[in-house]
Amino acid sequence: GQQLNQSPQSMFIQEGEDVSMNCTSSSIFNTWLWYKQDPGEGPVLLIALYKAGELTSNGRLTAQFGITRKDSFLNISASIPSDVGIYFCAGQLNNDMRFGAGTRLTVKP
Amino acid sequence: GAVVSQHPSWVICKSGTSVKIECRSLDFQATTMFWYRQFPKQSLMLMATSNEGSKATYEQGVEKDKFLINHASLTLSTLTVTSAHPEDSSFYICSARGFPGANVLTFGAGSRLTVL
Numbered sequence: 001g002q003q004l005n006q007s008p009q010s011m012f013i014q015e016g017e018d019v020s021m022n023c024t025s026s027s028i029f030n031t032w033l034w035y036k037q038d039p040g041e042g043p044v045l046l047i048a049l050y051k052a053g054e055l056t057s058n059g060r061l062t063a064q065f066g067i068t069r070k071d072s073f074l075n076i077s078a079s080i081p082s083d084v085g086i087y088f089c090a091g092q093l094n095n096d097m098r099f100g101a102g103t104r105l106t107v108k109p
Numbered sequence: 110g111a112v113v114s115q116h117p118s119w120v121i122c123k124s125g126t127s128v129k130i131e132c133r134s135l136d137f138q139a140t141t142m143f144w145y146r147q148f149p150k151q152s153l154m155l156m157a158t159s160n161e162g163s164k165a166t167y168e169q170g171v172e173k174d175k176f177l178i179n180h181a182s183l184t185l186s187t188l189t190v191t192s193a194h195p196e197d198s199s200f201y202i203c204s205a206r207g208f209p210g211a212n213v214l215t216f217g218a219g220s221r222l223t224v225l
Contacts, residue, residue, distance in 0.1 A: 031212045042115070042202050042216035043153070050212065088153065092212060095141075102152040 006089050006100025013079055014108050021087060021103040022073040029091035029098075032065050032072035037086045037102075046087075047074070079107050111137050113205050115217030122193055123225055129189045130220045132203030138183035139205035143214070144176070147200040159186045193224040 006023045013019060023032070031050055035043035047058050049065035049072060056063055062075045072091070076083055084107050089100040112135040122128050132142055140161050145153040157178050159165045165178035175197075177189040186205075190197050200221050204214040 033213060035216070040200075040219070040221070042113075042204075042218045044216070045213060048213055086152070090214070097206075097214065099153060099155070104150070 004089060004091055004098050004100040006103055008103060009101065010104040010106070012106045012108065015079060015081060017079055019076040019079055019083070019105060020073060021089075022071060023089035023091070023100045024071040025091055025098070026070065027091070027093065027098075028069040029093045030069075031092040032063070033090040033092070034061075034063050034072070034074045035088045035090065037088065039085070043086075043088055076105075079105075081107050081109050083107050111205070111213070111215040113139075113203065113215045113217040115203055115220055117220055118218060119221040119223070121223045121225065124194050125192055127189055127191045128193055128222060129187055130201055130203075130222075132186045132188070132205065132217050134184045134205045134215075137205075139186070140183065141206045142180060142186040143204045143206075144178060144186075144188050145202045145204070147202060147219075149200075153202065156188075190222065193222070195224045198222055198224045 004023045004025050033048050034046045037043040047063040052069045053067050054065040060077045086102040086104050088102045091098050114133045116131045142159045144156045156171045157165045157167045159178045159180040161180045161183050167173045180186040200219050202219040204216045
């Protein structure tokens with residue numbers, strides 16, 4: 001189930017602005033994942049993080065695995081209209097995977 | 110990379126009928142598949158975890174007799190919405206994991222069910 005605290009719930013930004021969202025948990029995880037869901041589609045993996053402290057980039061996206069293993073953030077730089085969608089974090093420990101409630105991003109041209 | 114195919118992508122049915130949705134892992138064996146439900150502008154809600162060869166584990170509040178899940182092979186899980194009613198209209202999404210402890214879930218594209 002969804003037992004991660006993901007914030008913010010929604011964001012309305014201007015094209016070109018940077019975006020930051022994060023997930024926190026009271027539990028530790030071995031893996032943090034960030035997914036994006038476009039309207040009417042299934043979520044697609046953006047970034048996977050496997051090590052505490054790891055900082056990984058994928059184009060304009062950057063994500064970090066918190067040192068405490070209880071949190072992660074995702075940054076999007078220089079946003080563009082196609083960044084619109086819902087972003088989900090997921091944390092995994094062994095066979096247990098939990099999802100955040102999602103951050104709905106709206107980008108105004 | 111891993112691909113999960115979900116079919117049908119959309120279905121319209123009459124109230125009282127049953128609808129089956131398939132979830133297939135195309136290039137890997139999925140020991141575990143998950144089924145989610147998503148209402149408009151809402152997050153994913155995990156309905157059940159399906160393990161190949163065993164009974165699905167349902168989340169609290171999800172009726173197992175209403176939402177029948179079968180995971181008979183390592184590449185196929187099905188969700189059957191029995192005696193569908195308009196309130197069952199939703200976006201249903203599956204995801205698959207290759208082996209126990211696999212780090213990444215791959216999602217299907219979703220199936221939109223509309224019950225008239």
